[in-house]
Amino acid sequence: MAGNHNDYQVHKAKILTPAFYVLLFFTLLGFMLIAYRFVMGIGAVSNLSDGYPWGIWIAYDVATSTAFACGGYAMALVIYIMNRMKYHPLIRSALVTSMFGYMLAGMSVMVDVGRYWNAYSFFMPSRWQPNSVMFEVAVCIMAYNVVLIIEVMPAILERFIHMKENKFPKLKHYAMIIYPKLDKVLIFIVILGITLPSMHQSSLGSMLIIAKSKLNPIWHTQILPLLFIINALYIGYATVIFESFASSMAFKRPFEKEVQQLSRIIPYVTGIWLSVRFIDLYIRGQLSAAFAGDYYSWMFLAELLLILTGTYILMWKQYRQSPRMVFIAAMLLMIGGGWYRFNVYIIGFKPHGNWSYFPSLPEFFITVGLVAFEILGYMVLIKLFPIMPKVHGEHGSDAAKAH
Amino acid sequence: MMKKTRRDFLKTAAAGGALMLAPLSVQAQQEIKADDEAVGMFYDSTLCVGCKACVSKCKAVNDMAAAPMPGDSDRLWDAPEDLDYRTRNIIKLYKNEEDVNDHAYVKHQCMHCIKPACVSACPVSAMVKEEGTGIVFYDKNICIGCRYCQVACPFNIPKFEWPETFPKIVKCDLCKFTNLKLKNIPACCEVCPTNAVIYGKRKDLLAEAKRRQAANPGKYQKAIYGEFEVGGTNVIYLAGTSFENLGFPKLDHESAALMSEHVQHTVYKGFIAPVALYGFLAFIALKNRKSADQVAHEHEVEHELEVEIQHELEKEKEEKKEGKH
Numbered sequence: 001m002a003g004n005h006n007d008y009q010v011h012k013a014k015i016l017t018p019a020f021y022v023l024l025f026f027t028l029l030g031f032m033l034i035a036y037r038f039v040m041g042i043g044a045v046s047n048l049s050d051g052y053p054w055g056i057w058i059a060y061d062v063a064t065s066t067a068f069a070c071g072g073y074a075m076a077l078v079i080y081i082m083n084r085m086k087y088h089p090l091i092r093s094a095l096v097t098s099m100f101g102y103m104l105a106g107m108s109v110m111v112d113v114g115r116y117w118n119a120y121s122f123f124m125p126s127r128w129q130p131n132s133v134m135f136e137v138a139v140c141i142m143a144y145n146v147v148l149i150i151e152v153m154p155a156i157l158e159r160f161i162h163m164k165e166n167k168f169p170k171l172k173h174y175a176m177i178i179y180p181k182l183d184k185v186l187i188f189i190v191i192l193g194i195t196l197p198s199m200h201q202s203s204l205g206s207m208l209i210i211a212k213s214k215l216n217p218i219w220h221t222q223i224l225p226l227l228f229i230i231n232a233l234y235i236g237y238a239t240v241i242f243e244s245f246a247s248s249m250a251f252k253r254p255f256e257k258e259v260q261q262l263s264r265i266i267p268y269v270t271g272i273w274l275s276v277r278f279i280d281l282y283i284r285g286q287l288s289a290a291f292a293g294d295y296y297s298w299m300f301l302a303e304l305l306l307i308l309t310g311t312y313i314l315m316w317k318q319y320r321q322s323p324r325m326v327f328i329a330a331m332l333l334m335i336g337g338g339w340y341r342f343n344v345y346i347i348g349f350k351p352h353g354n355w356s357y358f359p360s361l362p363e364f365f366i367t368v369g370l371v372a373f374e375i376l377g378y379m380v381l382i383k384l385f386p387i388m389p390k391v392h393g394e395h396g397s398d399a400a401k402a403h
Numbered sequence: 404m405m406k407k408t409r410r411d412f413l414k415t416a417a418a419g420g421a422l423m424l425a426p427l428s429v430q431a432q433q434e435i436k437a438d439d440e441a442v443g444m445f446y447d448s449t450l451c452v453g454c455k456a457c458v459s460k461c462k463a464v465n466d467m468a469a470a471p472m473p474g475d476s477d478r479l480w481d482a483p484e485d486l487d488y489r490t491r492n493i494i495k496l497y498k499n500e501e502d503v504n505d506h507a508y509v510k511h512q513c514m515h516c517i518k519p520a521c522v523s524a525c526p527v528s529a530m531v532k533e534e535g536t537g538i539v540f541y542d543k544n545i546c547i548g549c550r551y552c553q554v555a556c557p558f559n560i561p562k563f564e565w566p567e568t569f570p571k572i573v574k575c576d577l578c579k580f581t582n583l584k585l586k587n588i589p590a591c592c593e594v595c596p597t598n599a600v601i602y603g604k605r606k607d608l609l610a611e612a613k614r615r616q617a618a619n620p621g622k623y624q625k626a627i628y629g630e631f632e633v634g635g636t637n638v639i640y641l642a643g644t645s646f647e648n649l650g651f652p653k654l655d656h657e658s659a660a661l662m663s664e665h666v667q668h669t670v671y672k673g674f675i676a677p678v679a680l681y682g683f684l685a686f687i688a689l690k691n692r693k694s695a696d697q698v699a700h701e702h703e704v705e706h707e708l709e710v711e712i713q714h715e716l717e718k719e720k721e722e723k724k725e726g727k728h
Contacts, residue, residue, distance in 0.1 A: 038568075039568060040568065041564075041565065041566055041567050041568045041570060042565060042570070043565030043566040043567075044566065048565065049565070050486075050487065050553060050559065050561075050562050050563060050565075051559060053550035053553035053554055053563060054550065054554060080684075080687075080688040080691065080692075081684060081687050081688060081691070083691040112549075113547050113548045113549050114546075114547075114548025114549075114550065114563065114564075114570045114571075115543070115546050115547050115548035115569070115570070115571065116547065116548070118527070118544070118545060118546060118547045118548070119547050121526075121527035121529075121545055121547055122526070122527065122547075126528075127527045127528045127529075127545055128527075128528070129525055129526055129527060129528045130671075131522075131523045131660075131664045131667065131668075132523065132524055132525055132526040132551070133524070133663060133667055134524060134525075134526040134549060134551045135526035135527070136667065136671065138526055161712070161715070169719075173719065176712050176715060176716060179712070180708070180709070180712065187685075187688060187689065187692065188685065190688070191681060191684045191685045191688055192681065194684050195677060195680050195681045195684060198680060199677055202670070203667070206663065206666055206667055206670075207551075208554075209659065209662055209663040209666055210520050210523060210524055210554075210555045210659050210660055210662075210663035211554050211555055211659070212557075212655070212659035212662065213557040213633075213652055213654055213655070213659065214554075214557070222662065222666055225666065225670065351559055352557075352558075352559055352652040353559060353650075
């Protein structure tokens with residue numbers, strides 16, 4: 001970690017682009033609807049009901065988007081645990097994506113919870129309820145948000161340290177004092193940044209164990225936590241690839257070759273996931289239900305097909321050499337992995353009685369607004385701070401020397 | 404290098420897998436037993452005449468708003484269609500279209516489970532099961548409104564005030580703070596003219612239900628709903644028609660709350676697994692970090708950085724000095 005600051009660069013480009021304004025529009029629309037929700041109540045903006053108390057704010061913004069935000073986690077595993085330092089240049093953009101992804105989760109939880117002013121309950125030991133999966137998830141995600149901010153800090157500090165024009169002399173002074181100290185302890189924060197997602201990503205699966213009578217048996221199993229953590233891993237890698245290709249296209253940067261090599265890992269992870277999934281279905285005698293051809297079965301097949309196709313593409317070297325195919329595979333895996341989480345949280349969830357749920361427009365646009373805000377923040381941050389991997393060959397000799 | 408890292412990865416995967424698979428290994432459900440002092444209600448559907456005195460008394464005692472009938476612009480009637488944030492207790496009627504004799508009233512409210520999923524789910528202890536009596540009640544001053552209790556409850560009982568700006572969860576608490584406190588009996592049981600719903604200790608109520616079944620074997624369904632469902636509930640039912648006809652879900656005898664707690668506690672027991680995972684990861688990461696070729700490189704860059712920062716600091720000092728002069 002130390003000294004690898006040479007791997008990154010500020011993406012020098014205009015901040016106020018057309019894309020910026022489009023994202024700003026959706027962000028503001030979302031925030032206006034959020035304001036409306038806080039005045040008029042959740043019922044006024046959403047299609048949530050006593051049968052479906054959780055909608056897309058939980059199923060997408062929390063359960064799925066934190067999986068999309070597992071890029072930082074997945075990359076840290078490869079780099080620090082599997083010791084593949086060559087992927088190090090990718091970590092900062094992955095971490096920043098993670099940070100915004102988890103911020104989105106935190107923000108939408110505050111929109112979703114009805115009695116947000118009591119949220120301080122989580123900091124009062126007398127109210128802690130260790131039997132609750134939600135308690136573990138909430139505390140763990142809060143902690144991980146802090147960890148992610150610390151992990152992104154070096155990029156911010158470096159910017160102040162290497163500032164040419166001395167606009168903020170005080171900030172520069174403090175940055176120079178903090179940076180070496182932070183650098184020494186950062187590895188322990190990074191490890192915490194691997195431990196915490198392992199905990200809450202599995203718990204996001206445990207969350208639905210208690211709803212046994214409501215969740216379709218194709219998805220309800222005691223090993224939901226195991227399935228969710230493996231799912232988070234391959235979604236994490238897929239997101240790193242997607243994010244890298246997307247920013248290559250958006251910012252007209254050359255493709256990052258490491259990303260294509262990284263895609264080799266994915267078939268192993270999805271392979272394990274698919275095996276566990278099928279063995280579990282077989283043991284619980286639900287295989288016939290999964291292929292019965294009814295609505296739930298089709299939802300299962302959609303999830304399966306997306307993941308299988310993505311995996312299949314990445315198994316072949318000739319496909320992996322085509323950036324386009326790798327990009328498509330990554331998207332299939334993100335959608336498929338996210339589909340699985342939707343199946344668990346909404347589609348496979350059927351409470352007793354005549355209930356139905358489909359998100360309302362305001363509900364949908366609140367989520368869109370928060371996602372737009374997330375992308376906006378990412379786009380601004382990479383143009384202000386050294387986060388993107390340094391383009392090979394530009395000041396290239398540095399990066400080449402490092403390996 | 405390649406081989407080593409692959410082995411490391413496998414080791415990590417194995418450790419992680421063991422951690423997550425732990426819940427699979429233990430299948431046995433602990434037995435749930437009601438407290439001898441636990442109180443509850445016993446509703447005999449065959450005695451109910453559908454007068455709804457219990458519904459209106461419940462609303463009066465617990466200060467619940469009326470639920471107007473659709474199309475009732477004068478708002479003269481309180482006509483709840485189902486349990487909701489204005490209705491903790493409701494009487495419904497089941498009618499068999501083909502057989503006029505096959506009809507039955509049914510009362511719905513919180514079942515006061517022996518092992519309540521809502522209490523197990525609540526992250527901040529806003530849902531509580533009272534020691535001894537076993538009454539499941541709610542404290543709005545603690546609740547954060549996450550609605551996990553609604554997701555968890557197999558009977559769909561906790562309701563949320565959707566139209567409110569500052570909403571709360573609503574459910575039957577056996578009149579714990581109202582009628583039970585004042586008159587030692589829940590409002591619905593107090594006013595029932597036919598004794599279709601009675602209040603008492605669960606073990607006495609269960610004995611009474613079995614006595615009625617034995618005395619009138621043709622009249623009742625064999626099952627006592629609530630005796631075993633989700634580990635047993637403190638509210639129990641007898642009926643002449645099937646419980647599915649009366650809107651009750653068919654539920655396992657095991658408690659999903661116990662299953663969930665078991666998985667959660669296996670993973671987090673004494674916080675050993677997360678700490679071990681952290682230690683294990685830290686060990687590998689630090690070892691990797693110190694691998695020979697990297698150390699050299701690290702020192703080199705570290706040194707460069709230190710020199711650079713030192714240089715900057717000195718420059719700053721000098722600038723300050725110059726500023727003073």
